[in-house]
Amino acid sequence: MTPVVFLPALPELFLALASLGLLLIGVLAAPERTAKGIPLLGALALAVTLALVIQAPAGRAEAFYGMFVTDGFAVFAEALVLLAAIATLLAGLRFNAWQGIDRFELPVLVLLSVTGMLAMITANDLISFYIGLELQSLPLYVLAAFKRDSARSTEAGLKYFVLSALSSGLLLFGASLLYGFSAGTSYEAIGHALVQPDAMTAIGAVIGLVFLLAGVAFKLSAAPFHMWTPDVYEGSPTSVTAFFAVGPKVAALAVFARLAFGPFSGLAAAWHDVAWLLCVASLVVGGFAAINQTNLKRMMAYSSISHVGFALMGLAAGTEEGLRGMLVYLGVYTFMNLGTFVVLLGLGRDGAIAESLSDLAGLSKTRPGAALALTIFFLSLAGLPPTAGVFAKMFVLLPALHAGMPGLAILGIVMSAVACFYYLRVVKVMYFDEPGLPLDADVASGTQQAIFALAACVVLFLCVIPGPFLSIAGAAAHTLFP
């Protein structure tokens, strides 16, 4: 028997061990030292993992008898997840202390969840994928309900748990169907069985595929599997919502892409339809539902649904160009969305989170820097120049045109016009309205400012010089096309 190869999985293993180590430290050390120490150590562990991911030798490498695979695509997605996690941990420090949820379990749970995401991204087998998925989800349920004495927070956690459990069931059912029709759980085996399936296998595998992708779409919060998103976003503590908005989506989309271009490449027509349907539904639902929201977190929830729609547009095109567009979109989305939430993390009034639209009134006078950064993020989310959001949209719209889907591109444009309205309304409130009651000063921190300023700079920079990022994403996408 060949020895176990585990070196390619070094980053994931390191992160898993680090989170366990942090858990031990948290239990043994004095509480007053863990409140700040564990998040910082956690961020450090994530940073080391990021370095390990980036430093890993280029090219495809398998580990654990083919259960695990790492390649350029995985590195790209993992880097985004890790960056998002580091930023949310650091930016949430002050917020968590202010909300009284600065317990050491929070960063440990984030780390465990990130480990699950990395496992999902690098899975090369339905079993390792499912383990990764559950490892990602379980800490998220707890994180959503982390503010135990808040009814909204516990409601968010419970809602997420119940619906997520259902979706996991769907996913498992799909996976077992696929196993039944292809006699294997590894992506290669499934792909091999589906290259030229007989009629029976084709039907069964398509049913399995639809169930499996429905489960993924749930984690992705793509419409029509989005019902949980607004409530969970609104109920969770903002520091957790910031993490929700980026990490799980990147991981789920990466899995979707890996499945689509790997094992399901024989069923291209089937998954194209699924991606197309999810894309259209997400664009429409996300766009129109956000118009009436006055709670910023709910608005961002719907906005994230519509952005998932845009990212799926790249996938629906079904080409390498489209996948590249999707990766660029995810990258830009990570920065603009994180930036938005980090700004929101610094807003509180009378000890409560300031999360309604009217709380932002006159922000340009009280906190000009935050208002300017938020304006940049909203412009980018709306896809207006001079921000990276324009190119992000362009790079998924063009592949859709190339793939002969002008209808999808037109829908995308129409929905971004709709989206402009509600993003612009926030800008209006910040700049045109008079400030209300003063904001609490003790929520905002220098770390937050540094992070959102950095994110704003990245969003502007990627607009001025988008070329290198596009080539990095292109190289990453290329690894899925041998």
Place this chain on the structure above:
Amino acid sequence: MSHLLSLVIFLPLLGGGIILGLRGEAEAVARNAKWAGLWTSLIVFGLSLLLWTGFDTHAPGFQFVEQAEWVPVYHIGYHLGIDGISLFFILLATLLTPLCIIICWDQVKVRVREYMFALMVLETMMVGSFAALDFVLFYFFFEGVLLPTFALIGIWGGPRRINAAFKFFLYSLIGSLLMLLAILALAYHLGTTDITVAMTSTLSPEWQYWLWLAFFVSFAIKIPMWPVHTWLLDATVEAPTAATVLISSVLHKMGAYGLLRFLIPVFPEATAHFIPLVFALSVTAVIYTSLVAMAQEDMKRLIAYSSVAHMGFVTIGVFTLSQQGVQGAILQMLSHGIVVGALFLCAGVLIDRTNTREIGRYGGLAYVMPGFALVFMVFTLASMGLPGTSGFVGEFLVVLGAFEVNTWVASLSAVSVVLVVCYMLVFYRRVVFGTLVATDLRGLLDLSWREKLVFAPLLVLVFWMGIYPASFLDPMRPAVTALISRGIGGVAHSETASADVRLAAISAKVTP
């Protein structure tokens, strides 16, 4: 390769960045912001004059070209260049910006730093859109105009400013997004977004029609053409004077410039096909808005309606596709840019003093403000197209060009020349002549030295363009000739163009 053009475009942005970084006492910051903005815009104007002096009048094609890769994968480039058409629009934008800063010197009292920043960003975007030779770059500048204008209207505007700002933004945005879609489709067909490449390639007629319509709607909103002009009324009425001037003087021209730069050369066959549509819309605009202008009691609205009517003239001239018509249209645009800007400044002068836009509240100002009455008269006459002023040459050439193509269009547009006289003269009479009834008008001061400083260059230009238009017509001739030969080619090839249009095109080809 010189980087003069980039410098002219991005220097205001740099100035804006410096202005935004100003710190200290509120009063000092406001004063420094104003001076920084003024100096930046003056330097930019000086640099843009270098563009004019360095411009080779006889050379066809683009000059001061700068080219660099931007997104190599999709062949999107940073491509700048100007020809005789764009040169004067850049000058118009760089001239009006410092004048706007001077005129609003004492008007803006709150958030001066942000105000100057918005003006600087706006200048960058305006100049950039006249110099961009890449569709994506153009889109960036074209759309970049929206946000500073949105802020200018929404923060420093009148009572209904938020409504006006949203109306302006959403109207323009719909147009811009249609254009984005068309640009994506063009990128898909051509494999590049370079405008110079698009100008020499041929697209299938079906695609041309669709893309033409998408671009046209976008530009028609900016121009603004009837029936998508309604945003203008709210925007100009509510906006502060500087923004009103820039919207009506420069932003409208961006739309008309788009017609010249994209619509005709890139889609010649579709242009030929849609000429009757444009003529119909323009003639309606010219006559309808002139009639509406007669009934206005609000002076800013009246000028705004007259602006729509004048831009109707411009679109007629552009789509005659004849040398006289197109040159006349461009000259009319420049003249309109100066005259309508000056008229809004005149209105601003009055509104500053009395705080009312109602025409009926004025009368007999000639007694208390003789200097103002004189200046106002010159611009009123220029707006009517009196010989010797800038308005005459453009209008004359446009009507001349229109007669070659379509007698009906020419006759109907000539009718409007009479209508303009009706409402402008009545407007002038009601405000300046008559007896000085209202007691609060007795104490009005005549033009201050600052206002005189602003009106002086505009007066000079009005007469310069009226008496010796050759300094403006000569540099644009090669570019216009090239444009027309491309456009006429489209008309001659088009099977769907109406017979008389084609006949006119062919006859124009025979007798150049």
